[in-house]
Amino acid sequence: xxxxxxxxxxxxxxxxxxxxxxxxxxxxxxxxxxxxxxxxxxxxxxxxxxxxxxxxxxxxxxxxxxxxxxxxxxxxxxxxxxxxxxxxxxxxxxxxxxxxxxxxxxxxxxxxxxxxxxxxxxxxxxxxxxxxxxxxxxxxxxxxxxxxxxxxxxxxxxxxxxxxxxxxxxxxxxxxxxxxxxxxxxxxxxxxxxxxxxxxxxxxxxxxxxxxxxxxxxxxxxxxxxxxxxxxxxxxxxxxxxxxxxxxxxxxxxxxxxxxxxxxxxxxxxxxxxxxxxxxxxxxxxxx
Amino acid sequence: xxxxxxxxxxxxxxxxxxxxxxxxxxxxxxxxxxxxxxxxxxxxxxxxxxxxxxxxxxxxxxxxxxxxxxxxxxxxxxxxxxxxxxxxxxxxxxxxxxxxxxxxxxxxxxxxxxxxxxxxxxxxxxxxxxxxxxxxxxxxxxxxxxxxxxxxxxxxxxxxxxxxxxxxxxxxxxxxxxxxxxxxxxxxxxxxxxxxxxxxxxxxxxxxxxxxxxxxxxxxxxxxxxxxxxxxxxxxxxxxxxxxxxxxxxx
Numbered sequence: 392x393x394x395x396x397x398x399x400x401x402x403x404x405x406x407x408x409x410x411x412x413x414x415x416x417x418x419x420x421x422x423x424x425x426x427x428x429x430x431x432x433x434x435x436x437x438x439x440x441x442x443x444x445x446x447x448x449x450x451x452x453x454x455x456x457x458x459x460x461x462x463x464x465x466x467x468x469x470x471x472x473x474x475x476x477x478x479x480x481x482x483x484x485x486x487x488x489x490x491x492x493x494x495x496x497x498x499x500x501x502x503x504x505x506x507x508x509x510x511x512x513x514x515x516x517x518x519x520x521x522x523x524x525x526x527x528x529x530x531x532x533x534x535x536x537x538x539x540x541x542x543x544x545x546x547x548x549x550x551x552x553x554x555x556x557x558x559x560x561x562x563x564x565x566x567x568x569x570x571x572x573x574x575x576x577x578x579x580x581x582x583x584x585x586x587x588x589x590x591x592x593x594x595x596x597x598x599x600x601x602x603x604x605x606x607x608x609x610x611x612x613x614x615x616x617x618x619x620x621x622x623x624x625x626x627x628x629x630x631x632x633x634x635x636x637x638x639x640x641x642x643x644x645x646x647x648x649x650x651x652x653x654x655x656x657x658x659x660x661x662x663x664x665x666x667x668x669x670x671x672x673x674x675x676x677x678x679x
Numbered sequence: 680x681x682x683x684x685x686x687x688x689x690x691x692x693x694x695x696x697x698x699x700x701x702x703x704x705x706x707x708x709x710x711x712x713x714x715x716x717x718x719x720x721x722x723x724x725x726x727x728x729x730x731x732x733x734x735x736x737x738x739x740x741x742x743x744x745x746x747x748x749x750x751x752x753x754x755x756x757x758x759x760x761x762x763x764x765x766x767x768x769x770x771x772x773x774x775x776x777x778x779x780x781x782x783x784x785x786x787x788x789x790x791x792x793x794x795x796x797x798x799x800x801x802x803x804x805x806x807x808x809x810x811x812x813x814x815x816x817x818x819x820x821x822x823x824x825x826x827x828x829x830x831x832x833x834x835x836x837x838x839x840x841x842x843x844x845x846x847x848x849x850x851x852x853x854x855x856x857x858x859x860x861x862x863x864x865x866x867x868x869x870x871x872x873x874x875x876x877x878x879x880x881x882x883x884x885x886x887x888x889x890x891x892x893x894x895x896x897x898x899x900x901x902x903x904x905x906x907x908x909x910x911x912x913x914x915x916x917x918x919x920x921x922x923x924x925x926x927x928x929x930x
Contacts, residue, residue, distance in 0.1 A: 577775035577834075580736055581789035581841065582765025591792060596779045 453642040460634035460643035467630035468650055471616045474548050474626070478612060481552045486559030491589070493564055507560070514557035519550070519618065526550040527622035544626075547619030555612055562604050566597030602669065606662035613658060614651050627651070683892065684714045689749060689876050690735065690845055696743035697730055697900075704730045706900040707744065712845065712878055717871055719891035719908070720880040723923065726897040728880035729772075732847045735878070736769040748844060765793050768838030772850040774830040776822035776837070782809070783818040786837045794841065808836040812866055828859030832866050839875060846870070848879035864890075884927055888912045896920050 401409070438444060492500070492507035514522070527546045530538075570593050578588040598605075620629035627647040634643035692710040696703075705727045712718050720728045733739040735746060737753065737760045746754040753763045776785050783805050790801035809815045812832045814825075822830055831851055839846060848867070852860045864886050870877065871890055881887055887894055887908065894911040896904045896919075904911070904920045915921045 573771065573773060573775045574777060576738060577771065577777070578788075579761075580738055580764055580769040580771075581837070582761050582763075582793040583789060584761045587792055591788060592777055592779075596777075599779065 449640075451641050451645050453638075453640050456634070456638045456640045456642040457646050459638070460631065460646060463625075463630040463634060464627050464643060464647045464650065467625055467627035467647070468654075470544060470624060470626045471619075472654075474544050474551070474619060474624075475613060475616045478548050478551045478555065478616065479609065481548070482555045482559050482612070485552060485556035487563055489556060489560035490563035490567060493560070494567055494589075511557045511560055514554050515561070517554070519554045519615065520621065522554050523547065523550045523618060523621055526553070527619075543622040543624045544619060547616075547622055547624055551612065551615065551619075555608065555615075559605065559608055562601050562608065563597065565604075566601035567593055569600055570596050599669070603662055603666040606658065606665065610655055610658050610662070613655055617651065683716050687750065688712060688747075689714045689716075690878075691747040692735065692744065693746075694744035695731065695734055695741055695746070697727075697734055697739060698742055704900050705734070705741075708897070708900070708902055710735075710878075710895070710902075712876060714876055715874045716893060717877045717879065717891045718893045718895060719887035720878065720895050720897060721882075721884065721887060721923075722897035722903075727900040728897055729849050731897070732769065732849050732878065732880055735845075736767050736847055737763055738769065761793075765789065765841055766844045768841060768843040768846045770831075770835050770838050770846070770848050770851050772853050774822070774827070774834045774854070776830055776834055778822055781819050781821055782814065782825070782833050785822070785833060786840050789837070789841055804840055805836075808840050809833075811869075812836060826859060827855045828862045831855060831859075831863050835863070835866055835870075839870060844876065846875055846877045848877060848881070850880050850882065852881070852883060882927075884912070884924070896923065898923070 441447075489507045489511060492503045493511075495504055526549050527543060530546060531541065567589075574592055574596065575588055578592040579585075583591065617626060617628040620626050620632070623629070625633075627650060631643035631647040635641060688711045690710065690712040692708065695705050695708040695710070697705040708727070708731055710718075710731075720731065722728055730739060734741045741754060744754070745752060748763065748766060752758070776782075777788065780788065783802060786805035786808065787798070787801035790796045790804060791798060796804070806815060806818065809818055814829060814833065817825060817829065822833070825833070831854075835846075835848070835851065851867075852863050855863065860883070864883065867877070867879070867886075868890055879887075879891075891908045894906060894908050895902055896911075896917075898919050904915065904917045911920075912924070915924055
């Protein structure tokens with residue numbers, strides 16, 4: 392009788408419950424499978440039997456045109472990725488600086504605070520396409536001697552940074568303000584200065600908390616880098632446009648669009664995973 | 680038990696006044712704390728105990744009065760407040776451990792970034808303290824995995840690891856389940872043995888009687904009565920004090 396807990400046997404009631412649950416699970420899987428199959432069949436038959444279907448496939452899913460356009464689009468995507476890389480870095484830096492400027496309390500920094508506030512209001516309201524036109528065509532139009540000829544992809548990076556920094560700074564600021572004042576109080580009571588409190592206590596917690604919305608902005612940026620094509624940069628969108636004009640066929644647009652989607656999927660999944668992980672950590676210890 | 684050095688006070692406060700807008704919280708409080716002494720602040724909620732402690736740590740700005748730490752006027756406007764705050768530890772009712780840091784890193788943070796100790800040195804000190812309070816095996820855990828009593832003991836250690844000249848405890852047992860209060864009080868007793876100078880706001884009257892050398896009863900922002908702990912509890916002189924003590928005993 393000493394180790395009854397080791398010889399634990401589930402009761403009759405529990406065994407019945409388990410059998411019932413297992414059966415129900417098998418049944419749901421089967422139903423889901425059958426209904427998916429039926430749905431797919433209806434869609435496929437419906438699409439293919441539509442009168443204009445052959446013209447649709449010819450115009451949007453032409454394999455030969457796709458293969459011909461592929462190299463130029465891939466080359467363009469490579470440019471998009473490089474612009475994305477540099478824009479992301481500069482957006483994180485500028486966004487963080489703007490957010491920190493807005494949290495400064497010292498009267499010396501009053502002009503900085505006002506500047507950051509005005510900047511964020513302005514660039515969140517201004518359409519990105521107008522920023523792109525003004526930076527991309529306006530700055531070279533000034534013919535500044537000392538600036539020389541700036542590549543359009545650099546101008547595009549600057550324009551994207553101007554707009555996205557405003558959004559991202561608001562995300563950072565929300566994160567900073569969401570950290571309970573008692574954390575700041577505890578840090579200051581240990582003798583940490585304002586800036587060390589910010590860097591060692593507030594920001595690490597704030598960034599973790601806003602990681603999901605930050606990643607969301609990153610996904611948006613990932614496709615908005617395609618907008619640099621309006622400046623004449625031969626990116627994936629512009630490359631596709633050239634191919635479309637050449638073949639009078641829309642397959643290159645569809646292809647480059649699909650590549651953007653494929654690039655976004657890992658980021659989206661990654662964002663979901665971070666959110667789930669954070670949620671799990673915050674609920675640690677509770678049953679639900 | 681350590682002998683108290685009566686020659687010069689560790690902390691001296693005169694005429695501390697604090698008000699929020701029109702509401703007067705502290706109406707001129709005087710306070711003396713001698714090295715190795717434990718001073719208990721008692722009084723009902725809203726009597727100004729917490730505010731007084733926060734003023735002493737310079738987290739709250741005082742509206743009048745002066746504070747000296749070992750003879751230095753720390754209420755002078757040109758004083759480097761961050762330097763003073765590391766000399767005066769403050770522990771909160773709600774622990775306020777840093778949620779993103781492990782127990783070990785909570786303790787080493789100020790050792791490294793305020794006192795400039797190396798990582799190894801800071802961790803050595805922190806682990807010594809964690810060993811002393813029996814939490815060495817929790818060093819890499821995060822605060823949310825610890826019980827309230829464990830968190831509060833960590834918070835106290837986080838403050839005393841800096842070797843402050845004065846430790847302020849703001850109702851450190853009030854947020855704890857009754858069964859967890861004991862372990863925190865044990866730690867405070869232990870700190871008294873090693874000569875830590877403490878001012879503590881508390882509702883634990885029997886603990887104050889056991890451990891404190893001096894008791895101050897705050898009422899409506901002023902010191903209503905103060906005295907040696909044994910004398911204070913045995914023969915309260917003011918009617919307000921008697922009323923307060925009977926009211927708390929009734930519970």
